[in-house]
């Protein structure tokens with residue numbers, strides 16, 4: 001294995017989350033760590049599972065399908081989140097594999113997910129991704145379209161949306177994006193806020209994150225595929 005001590009890094013991240021929660025007078029148990037294991041093999045994930053981490057995020061349906069069924073046999077209480085863009089033609093695999101899909105962002109995907117949920121009799125928890133920076137290359141519903149989309153998810157597709165997720169633009173200070181996501185969730189009576197990554201989970205916790213998605217601070221730098 002590499003020099004990187006993943007278990008020590010996990011402990012540091014957990015301590016950082018606890019410290020941020022304390023700083024902002026929040027219950028540390030109200031912030032869930034989603035350990036983002038994309039592009040890392042099972043050999044890198046196993047020590048993190050052995051250290052007690054159970055909530056993981058993956059970006060690619062295919063990669064997750066190759067890694068997680070075997071890991072789940074050993075750790076059946078794992079909770080797996082899809083945090084990368086989802087093509088409608090992968091909706092069936094995604095519903096089968098994931099406990100939470102964080103990247104619902106368009107009517108065609110809502111329709112595909114509703115169909116597979118009915119067919120498989122299994123419903124992942126759903127978050128809507130919001131493109132808070134209105135970046136053309138990024139997935140997510142535009143802020144102005146969010147309330148209408150949530151209404152369509154409910155009434156047209158029969159989907160229960162639990163919360164919102166965002167990835168702020170790389171070059172922006174993240175806090176205004178986190179504050180915007182928080183206010184949009186409040187306005188719509190949604191409880192779950194997935195925001196904050198390795199570099200910015202502290203302000204995300206300050207602004208109400210219930211889930212922080214942390215990869216490189218735990219697993220080290222990712223090698224591009």
Ligand SMILES: *Cc1c(COP(=O)(O)O)cnc(C)c1O
Pocket residue numbers: 036038059083084167197198199213214215216217
């Ligand atoms: C990769 C990824 C993360 C983790 O990013 P780090 O900076 O490595 O913590 C979080 N969220 C999403 C959507 C990602 O794609």
